Amino acid sequence: MTVYYLGQFPPPFGGVTVKNALLFRLLSAEMDIHKLEFRKSGSFAIGARVLLSRSGDVFLIGFGNRDLQRLFIKVIGFVRPRVLERLIVIVMGGEISGEIAQDKMYARFCQRVRAMYFETKGMAAQVEAVGLRNTRLFPNCRQRPESPWFPKSNSGMLKVVFFSLVDDSKGADLVLEAAYRTPGVEYHIYGSLSERFEEKFRNTVSGLSNVIYHGVFNAVECDVYAELHNYDVHVLPTRWRGEGVPGILVESKIAAVPSVVSDFGFNAEIVENDVSGVVLRENTVDGLVEAIEMLDGNRTLLDSLKRGAKESAEDFFPERFLGQILSDIHKWEERGE
Template identity: 40%
Template sequence: MTVKNALLYKRLSDYLTIDKLDLSIVKKLNLRVILRLIRRLFSHDGALVLGVSADWRYRLTYLLYRFNRSKMERSILIVMGGKTPESVTYANRLNGYRRVYVETESMKRAFEAMGVHNVSIYPNCREMPKAPTQIRSSGSGRMSSVFFSLISPDKGVEIALGVAKLLPEVDFHFYGRIEGGYEDRFLGKVDELSNVYYHGVFDSVAGDVLGELSKYDVHLFPTQCPNEGVPGVLVETKMAAVPTVASNVSYNAELVESGKDGIVLDECTAEAMCDAIKALDGDRELLVSMKEAALASAEYFCVDHYLEELVADLENGRKGGLR
């Protein structure tokens, strides 16, 4: 289950009775779970909260629209990622839900342009920390940067390593699972560069993600993936008061206000990212102001701001409890 889904389940459970079903188990052809899914789809009571991948979104939407329209009208769809409907037919089926929730304003406009009329926004939310975030003092010491994602060329690791080679006066810290087949190349680069450190996969369940991220001055997000949606790490770094230097890919320019709470690169190359980091390293007052702005912008992603609408949609449409 994604962090976004786990949090949504946790918080909706404060208001509603929910029976959780993990579709990853369905993929393993677990008969008991498959039967539970069939019962949930075709029963006449309750409502559904669907937070699923694009493939499952298409399959379940088809089944509900074709066989159980009345239950679909009581249910909500939580869209993960940034993929818009591929056909007018599919877009029209999405209108069968009580509400379709997408992650950004531009996603909402894209869905509406395809003819989906019941769209609202529910970002990749997080819970704000109970204790106020302490903004890391930039001082005059070495700048420290962090890369917190899948370690792969598609996520821009080669670009970040290129920057590390160009900036020996800045430290570069990497967290994340290394993509299969990329281990030797990446770890070889780590060994070559004295200012690069690999910390493995961070345990987000047992550990304090925000506390870990707040150790750093700037977050590097040079992703080349076209369907990023709203990556959780961009929300978490905001809550940790860490500005991001990002590629202008997918929705990054909508999530990072360039020049205020981070920098969005028109062209994401090692040289361009190097220039951005050098500018922040040389102007520590600007860096502090970006940290403050990043923390302020995190408020938009607080789950508490969206629960009332979500619960109202389900309460107004359901009968016989939420299933």
């Protein structure tokens, strides 16, 4: 048996490439596994390699492009369907489960795949409703830090952090309005400015003394957990249609910082309300201000949420899922096609 990992790998250091690199590194410590990188080989060459593979070859698939994944699986399903039984798909993002549920042909081919690893139980439930019985769970994991980060109490000014694309689709407009309405709270913003939002952002921030823009965080050279640990609360009132499992929600947990999130996408599966953070009833500036003022005024609750965030981080370390993935890899018994 020969095992291949097919997908995008760093650089660039995006969510998909980081997830692929992390899983590849863990699997490499357990077995021989070979990379098939799109950046080096190209889609056509890799597709031919899979279609012409031997019966003992097994492929882990980590696509960042969901349209390419759908095309890839459909082509294999039409040209050489038995290969589907040797695919293990590491699903990236939150939209693929809905696309499978709405595309009968796509769903039929995915039913034949050996295993499909979704990031949340809700994503898996969407495809199970249309007949898939090969679903597994592999969240948007992060590597366990060498030294754990413990909750840190703060009796001074509340420090709120926003760590994402700075755009209204991610709720940055709500954060700025909340900052205007809570002048006794510090707001620290990290991320690239979207072109359409930049002018509004800079004009607004220039008039707010409690908002500090830090620019884009260098995640390659700097420790994101150490940076996040400087703050009390992370906020992500996102309304982005493509939201899956935002990596920053996992990173905040590891840094022992609770998140205040919109009840949008799969956020409520990642952040447990009143346990590891706050899930807003309504994704409005009033709801966000209410949550921030509540945590500012109730530091006992805030400290409890910090402990809950740290404890829930255990669900996002990859070691606990590795055994199932290895079991699926080794499940194959060679047979002729």
